[in-house]
Amino acid sequence: GQQLNQSPQSMFIQEGEDVSMNCTSSSIFNTWLWYKQEPGEGPVLLIALYKAGELTSNGRLTAQFGITRKDSFLNISASIPSDVGIYFCAGPSLEYGNKLVFGAGTILRVKS
Amino acid sequence: GAVVSQHPSRVICKSGTSVKIECRSLDFQATTMFWYRQFPKQSLMLMATSNEGSKATYEQGVEKDKFLINHASLTLSTLTVTSAHPEDSSFYICSAISGGDTGELFFGEGSRLTVL
Numbered sequence: 001g002q003q004l005n006q007s008p009q010s011m012f013i014q015e016g017e018d019v020s021m022n023c024t025s026s027s028i029f030n031t032w033l034w035y036k037q038e039p040g041e042g043p044v045l046l047i048a049l050y051k052a053g054e055l056t057s058n059g060r061l062t063a064q065f066g067i068t069r070k071d072s073f074l075n076i077s078a079s080i081p082s083d084v085g086i087y088f089c090a091g092p093s094l095e096y097g098n099k100l101v102f103g104a105g106t107i108l109r110v111k112s
Numbered sequence: 113g114a115v116v117s118q119h120p121s122r123v124i125c126k127s128g129t130s131v132k133i134e135c136r137s138l139d140f141q142a143t144t145m146f147w148y149r150q151f152p153k154q155s156l157m158l159m160a161t162s163n164e165g166s167k168a169t170y171e172q173g174v175e176k177d178k179f180l181i182n183h184a185s186l187t188l189s190t191l192t193v194t195s196a197h198p199e200d201s202s203f204y205i206c207s208a209i210s211g212g213d214t215g216e217l218f219f220g221e222g223s224r225l226t227v228l
Binding site: 040045100 | 161
């Protein structure tokens with residue numbers, strides 16, 4: 001099936017630092033989604049991107065839809081302890097009947 | 113915002129028994145719901161698409177007789193893990209689209225199944 005390559009796999013950062021993670025694909029996506037999942041919970045949507053080049057913010061989070069439509073990044077500024085969790089990129093795959101496919105996730109841990 | 117609720121959140125069962133997990137859309141109608149499975153430290157893998165009033169569509173490699181899906185109403189889909197075995201232990205998550213096919217996808221809280 002369609003693969004989304006997400007990196008880094010995990011990050012252990014100091015509180016207050018900025019964080020950046022990204023996703024790439026060999027195929028074009030028309031929508032990029034970023035989710036956060038906390039332990040024992042389902043994913044919660046953070047940011048949705050619908051247009052190539054789009055840059056969208058949600059509080060301390062900023063995400064961009066790459067111009068080529070094959071990549072997206074998520075930045076978290078001034079991280080705080082409650083940012084810990086697993087962050088997933090996702091998108092409806094055109095090759096997969098528009099079903100949602102997920103990246104492998106980025107585990108974020110914040111040291112206070 | 114739209115809410116999707118799963119029940120139970122945790123279940124422990126003996127090998128060979130069947131377990132039913134419910135997924136409800138609390139404030140919207142969902143003709144389509146999705147069931148995912150997530151193993152520890154891994155991503156979500158789509159198991160099946162649940163269609164109200166018709167048969168579910170299973171992804172390759174997912175046994176339809178093992179994972180029975182029933183979408184009897186516009187707000188409820190159930191996943192039954194039949195004759196569960198320890199390798200079926202996983203986190204099962206459902207999702208539903210609010211606002212038609214182009215609406216936002218909301219996820220349930222997940223159900224952790226442990227088979228002893």
